[in-house]
Amino acid sequence: MERTSDSSLIIGVATSTAERVQLARLLGDADALLLVSSAEQARAFLELTESMSPAAPVVVTPSVVPLLEAPPVRLEPELLLDMERRVVRWEDREVPLTRLEHDFLHCLVEEPGQVWTYQRLHHAVWGNEHLGHGSHIHSVVKRLRQKLTNLGATVTIHAVRGVGFHLLTT
Secondary structure, eight states: OOOOTTOEEEEEEOSSHHHHHHHHHHTTTSSEEEEESSHHHHHHHHHHHHHHSSSOOOOSBTTEEEOOOOOOOOOSSOEEEETTTTEEEETTEEEEOOHHHHHHHHHHHHSTTOOEEHHHHHHHHHSSOOOSOOHHHHHHHHHHHHHHHHHTOSEEEEEETTTEEEEEEO
């Protein structure tokens, strides 16, 4: 996904999981969405991103700020995903993937560093909008993390609590 200067990150504050799910449904079409459970978490995120970006964020409303570009994620050596054989390769080793594992990892590899929301991943991998409790997504993530560990990869799938997942170099 290419971002333009008018793209924005929406930060939603909701104390309960049910409220965060409802916000995710309402704001699911946003370019980037961060759901947190308190204003303190939102402030901590803004302070962290402010130190990563030369331009200080401008708060438009208490829950909306302009998009801050994340630093590029370097995947060296490169994590390779063989689309035809449905395997993931790291250096000279490879492991087979299930269709769900392959499609899930394909999303993350396609846009390294980009946080994929639960809803966006569910739509891309399972082909529907179900948000539910997400145990099926976490099951795929657990299996993929184990396979990446078995490969000796220095890349892992990082969870962004209440939001989704992205690739992270360890």
